[in-house]
Amino acid sequence: MRMPRLRNPRRLRLIMPFAVVLVLVALTVIVHVVQQPDPTDASFLSPTSTAGDGARRLADDLTRDGVRIDVRSTSPEAIEAVGDGDAVTLLVTTPELVNPYYLERLALLPPRVRVVMVAPGSDAVYAAGLDVVVTGPRWTAAAPQPGCTEDFAQAGPAATLRWRYDTGDFRTEPVRCYSDSVVEVKNLTMVGAADPFRNDRADEYGNRALAVSLLSRYGRLIWLDLHEREKAPPEPTAPTAEPDPAEPTPDPDSTEPWDDDPSNDDGEPAPVTEDPSGQPGEQSNDGGGVAGSPLAQAFPPAVWATLALLLLAGIALALASARRLGTPVAEPLPVQVRAAETVRGLGGLYRRARARGTSLATVQAAARTRLMVHFGMPADSTVDEVAHRVAAQTGLQENEVRHLLGGGVEDSDEELARAASDVQRLVRTVISNERGDLT
Amino acid sequence: MITRRFALLLALGVPLPALLPAPWLLTAAVLALALAAAALDAAVAAPLNGVTLRRDGAETLWLGATTTTTLTVTNTSGRPMWLRLRDRWVPSAGADNAEHRLRLLAGQEQTITTTLTPTRHGDRPAVRVTLRSYGPLGLAYRQRRQRWNEAITPEWTLRVLPRFPSRRLLPEKLAKLRIFDGAVVTRGRGQGTEFDVLREYVVGDDVRSIDWRASARTHDVMVRTWRPERDRRVVCVLDTGRTSAARIGDEPRLDAAIDAALLLAVLASKADDRVDLLAVDSQVRARVEGGGHRTKLPRLISSMAALEPRLVETDFGPAASDLLRRGHKRALVVIFSALDAAPIVEGLLPMLARLTTKHRVILASVRDPETAQLAELPGEGASADDVHLAAAAELALAERGRVRALLEQQGVMVVDEPRETFASKVSDAYLALKAAGRL
Known part of the structure; x- marks a missing residue:
């Protein structure tokens, strides 16, 4: 009957620390998630929103710099708005919400269209058909040094590093800035965090300068302000039929007029589409090769089998030793208090308080009481009367005895010890009725 | 559940995979064999x-x-x-x-x-x-x-x-009892106030005891013999509160109290008195009353065995009101407690006046020799700490003296003795009261 009662607090003691840590971690994660801007909010990087995660200030800055901003709310509209005239920048604020089909089409736009994608994740990058390994996201955006000589890098450090884009051995040399968090591959610019574009972060580091210089390369900016997940095009063949023939043709042609800025990309759609298909194949080969790992091959299977059997024998031994023949029996201990516990406690308090006067007075009072009892004197006798009787019996000076029985103490421990010892010796001498020598 | 022998069996199988072909198969075979043997063994084991x-x-x-x-x-x-x-x-x-x-x-x-x-x-x-x-x-x-x-x-x-070291005192105390019981011829007759029998006068009898009417009836000189009162009531009240937990010598104060109470109980039973027991701390822990003479003593001992000190303040209220309510007959109340101010002054004193008018009360306390030792400074090399301790001890002694004076003023007999003589003195107090016919 006693066991369940005992076991519960014990279990609680075991669980509580872990539970507290778990709750703290969970709370932190929840708060972090809540703090993160949500791309499906209408205000998120919207050119008209003055909210913290809006981008009204950026839009105003760009307008002041003479950039014409066309806001579009769906990808097909944005792609259509590119037209086939001047060079144009296309800002995709929420690449995660853009349908993969359109992402692929964005990557296939002619080089005169500079597509800036804000914090695309690995899905978006993969859908865009780029051979880029995406790592992240970090807990918060870091602000690395630019580390390159591009125009936009003049802005200095900016909070761009939340996602990192590792371009690996890309066929054409891509632009890699800000510790790989701002990467330009062909006509696509990927910025690793939304922070440089946001109203509330515009003034931190070189955020505003970076965003403005990224988006004001050309006189026209198409701003894709998309806040809900796009559906796939209803009839894939019909819409693609129209732009598809348009794209491959400008692709090879357009290299000449616009290759001043996108210096690295030669715009080769064919190898790009091959690349992602090749990549997963390699990965699966790597992942499936546990048996073929060098460690496994280093020893013959007999060694591994022996080791496994030894391990099993060890586990069996542990299991066999683990079960007890009945648990130990607990029993409450008897209550025992040291004798004179309160006396020692009080003595300790006197010592802590250095109450030398009080201690000596107590010892003297006790001595006087004993002497009064010894002489048969009334209980209200004064120090003088007692000293008189003692002096008469012992032949000591009355003044001296009075000082012993009622005097104060100098402010030192040695003095106290000496005075108290003298008092007790006096009492012993008187009571044993001997003439002792008292100094 | 498996034993260590099972682990040994597995360990014996360890060389097999290394020596023979198909190591993994052999490992599985060894394991399967061992498991099958263990399962069989467990199945055959007696339920x-x-x-x-x-x-x-x-x-x-x-x-x-x-x-x-x-x-x-x-x-x-x-x-x-x-x-x-x-x-x-x-x-x-x-x-x-x-x-x-x-x-x-x-x-x-x-x-x-x-x-x-x-x-x-x-x-x-x-x-x-x-x-x-x-x-x-x-x-x-x-x-x-x-x-x-x-x-x-x-x-x-x-x-x-419980330990009953005072058992060795029993013959001596019983002899004392018999002396004034009249069972042993010492000075002619038993003491006491209760009429016993009439018998013929023999030379040496006190002439004051001659019953003249009986002498006239029987044509012989008859004397009255007396004996101590019988069938008196003795109530042992054991305090099992915090003061009973203090160690006096090697054992808690409660054990000394139990020892003394046992001696008293045996003695009183032999003297044909009725012994009741009441153990109290914050509540009543044991109560033995009524019942036949024969079975009483084992019941008393048995209930005392189960007592143990508790770290609570003793409340004498219930015990005292119990004694005042039920005790129609005058009784000897022996309270086994400590001469500490708090429980006595706050708990017992308010009810003491009523209690002493109705019953005869003895307060029995084992004296703690350590306090007296602490009050005395060492002859040589006393330190200030010793003086502080001595002062605290003197205070405790003075307080004990005050409590004692207060109790005696209320008509309570106080037995304050060291452990060695405690049980003996308590019994002596009982015997003295009995001899004087004051129970």
């Missing part, structure tokens, strides 16, 4: 349901003595049984050889003996017999849950009676 346990032996014991109890194990299952069992008692029961290995054929029974040397008085229960039934190969065993083992364990409690 634990077929065990019956019976316990026998002493049920009471004086503290300091040694006794044995036996546990008879019977195999009622139809199979031979290899049994390992552990007979767990509470640690203070001082049980030795707790673990046993038995081999029982079907229907056979075997007796195991446990020697008990308890270290504390009170009830010392046998908590649990844990059984483990092995298979014939010793590879696996059956053992059931703790609750099951507790359920089949026969209930057994050893009542350890």
Whole structure:
């Protein structure tokens, strides 16, 4: 009957620390998630929103710099708005919400269209058909040094590093800035965090300068302000039929007029589409090769089998030793208090308080009481009367005895010890009725 | 469940995969073989349901003595049984050889003996017999849950009676009792106030005792003999609160009180008085009253055995009101407590006036020699710490003196003696009252 009662607090003691840590971690994660801007909010990087995660200030800055901003709310509209005239920048604020089909089409736009994608994740990058390994996201955006000589890098450090884009051995040399968090591959610019574009972060580091210089390369900016997940095009063949023939043709042609800025990309759609298909194949080969790992091959299977059997024998031994023949029996201990516990406690308090006067007075009072009892004197006798009787019996000076029985103490421990010892010796001498020598 | 022998079996199989081809297959084969053998062994092991346990032996014991109890194990299952069992008692029961290995054929029974040397008085229960039934190969065993083992364990409690060192004083005290009881011819007649019998005058009898009317009736000189009052009531009130936990010498104050109370109880029973017991701290812990003379003493001893000090302040209120309400007859109330200010002054004093008018009250307290020792400074090399301690001890002594004076003022007899003479002095106080006919 006693066991369940005992076991519960014990279990609680075991669980509580872990539970507290778990709750703290969970709370932190929840708060972090809540703090993160949500791309499906209408205000998120919207050119008209003055909210913290809006981008009204950026839009105003760009307008002041003479950039014409066309806001579009769906990808097909944005792609259509590119037209086939001047060079144009296309800002995709929420690449995660853009349908993969359109992402692929964005990557296939002619080089005169500079597509800036804000914090695309690995899905978006993969859908865009780029051979880029995406790592992240970090807990918060870091602000690395630019580390390159591009125009936009003049802005200095900016909070761009939340996602990192590792371009690996890309066929054409891509632009890699800000510790790989701002990467330009062909006509696509990927910025690793939304922070440089946001109203509330515009003034931190070189955020505003970076965003403005990224988006004001050309006189026209198409701003894709998309806040809900796009559906796939209803009839894939019909819409693609129209732009598809348009794209491959400008692709090879357009290299000449616009290759001043996108210096690295030669715009080769064919190898790009091959690349992602090749990549997963390699990965699966790597992942499936546990048996073929060098460690496994280093020893013959007999060694591994022996080791496994030894391990099993060890586990069996542990299991066999683990079960007890009945648990130990607990029993409450008897209550025992040291004798004179309160006396020692009080003595300790006197010592802590250095109450030398009080201690000596107590010892003297006790001595006087004993002497009064010894002489048969009334209980209200004064120090003088007692000293008189003692002096008469012992032949000591009355003044001296009075000082012993009622005097104060100098402010030192040695003095106290000496005075108290003298008092007790006096009492012993008187009571044993001997003439002792008292100094 | 598997045994260590199972682990050994696996370990023996370790060289096989290294020496023969197809190592993994052999590993699996070794494991499967061992598991099959263990499963078979566990299946063949005798079921634990077929065990019956019976316990026998002493049920009471004086503290300091040694006794044995036996546990008879019977195999009622139809199979031979290899049994390992552990007979767990509470640690203070001082049980030795707790673990046993038995081999029982079907229907056979075997007796195991446990020697008990308890270290504390009170009830010392046998908590649990844990059984483990092995298979014939010793590879696996059956053992059931703790609750099951507790359920089949026969209930057994050893009542350890408190130490009674004052037993050796009993002959002396009984002799004293007999002297004034008149049973022993000393100075002619027994003392006391209660009329006993008339008998013929013999030379040496007190002439004041001659009953002239009876002499006239019988034509012979008759004397009255007297004897002490019988059938008086003695109530032992044991304080089991915090002051009873203090160690005087090697044992708590309560043990000294129990010893003295036992001596008093035995003595009073021999003198044909009725002895009641009341143990109180914050509540009433034991109450023994009424019942026949013969059975009273064992009941008293048995209830005292179960008492132990508790860290609570004693409240004498319930005990006192109990004595005032029920005690129609005048009684001798012996309160075993300590001369400490708090419980006495706050708890007992308010009711003392009413109590002393109705009953005769003795307060018995074991004196703690340590306080007196602390009050005395060492002859040589006393330090300031010693003086502080001495001052605290003097205060405690003075307080004890005050409490004592207060109690005596209220008409309470105070017995404040060191441990060695405590029980004797308490009995002497009782005998003196009895002799004087003042019970």
